[in-house]
Amino acid sequence: xxxxxxxxAFTALLKAGDHQGAAERFNADDIRSFEAMxxxxxxxxxxxxxxxxxxxxxxNHEVHGGTVEGPFINGDQFLLVFGLDFTPKAGxxxxxxxxxxxxxxxxxxIAEERFFYPPMA
Amino acid sequence: xxxxxxxxAFTALLKAGDHQGAAERFNADDIRSFEAMxxxxxxxxxxxxxxxxxxxxxxNHEVHGGTVEGPFINGDQFLLVFGLDFTPKAGxxxxxxxxxxxxxxxxxxIAEERFFYPPMA
Numbered sequence: 001x002x003x004x005x006x007x008x009a010f011t012a013l014l015k016a017g018d019h020q021g022a023a024e025r026f027n028a029d030d031i032r033s034f035e036a037m038x039x040x041x042x043x044x045x046x047x048x049x050x051x052x053x054x055x056x057x058x059x060n061h062e063v064h065g066g067t068v069e070g071p072f073i074n075g076d077q078f079l080l081v082f083g084l085d086f087t088p089k090a091g092x093x094x095x096x097x098x099x100x101x102x103x104x105x106x107x108x109x110i111a112e113e114r115f116f117y118p119p120m121a
Numbered sequence: 122x123x124x125x126x127x128x129x130a131f132t133a134l135l136k137a138g139d140h141q142g143a144a145e146r147f148n149a150d151d152i153r154s155f156e157a158m159x160x161x162x163x164x165x166x167x168x169x170x171x172x173x174x175x176x177x178x179x180x181n182h183e184v185h186g187g188t189v190e191g192p193f194i195n196g197d198q199f200l201l202v203f204g205l206d207f208t209p210k211a212g213x214x215x216x217x218x219x220x221x222x223x224x225x226x227x228x229x230x231i232a233e234e235r236f237f238y239p240p241m242a
Contacts (some may be wrong), residue, residue, distance in 0.1 A: 034196055035195070072157065072221065072237035072238060074156070100200055102198075102200075116199075
């Protein structure tokens with residue numbers, strides 16, 4: 001697959017709300033994932049660790065909706081723009097915010113994902 | 122300088138409209154720059170080549186305004202969101218569009234810049 005094909009197929013799954021299917025199909029076994037925050041999920045290495053982070057997030061946030069814009073491709077990387085809309089289940093205010101995901105592709109798989117957003121309060 | 126300091130100082134210059142000053146102060150001598158298009162400026166290597174690309178762009182586009190959002194930092198990289206508003210001097214319609222700049226910092230300098238936007242028409 002070209003990066004264009006990989007990026008479009010991955011993004012189509014996200015736009016359909018199938019985050020788990022997108023990760024299962026496209027995350028490389030040795031994927032590295034970087035969040036812009038401190039804590040246990042700041043850096044994850046490996047498909048299972050990234051799934052654990054994802055499962056934690058979806059388990060602890062009520063998702064009201066969301067948007068996915070892209071992919072915007074340059075070289076072996078593509079960018080997605082996420083419109084987030086969620087409320088933490090532990091309490092706290094509903095959050096509507098923008099987040100950017102930067103994906104690095106090798107051999108048709110996502111070798112790295114890195115997320116950008118304003119500092120968490 | 123921390124990446125936070127570098128990113129904020131660089132972004133402040135861009136927000137003030139001083140693209141040339143930002144590049145002069147922060148671009149590494151061996152900076153690599155990647156556009157999401159074919160052509161002579163798809164990949165530039167070195168501060169002088171990047172300046173030549175920038176000079177070409179500002180020389181060939183009438184800039185009506187613009188916005189800069191960020192920096193959004195993760196590890197040794199930060200993301201900026203550009204709101205563009207320009208008309209090509211050679212003719213053509215006024216363009217209002219969003220572009221993302223991904224900057225990689227080493228030793229307080231920008232070692233790589235990579236731009237994301239929809240495919241050019």
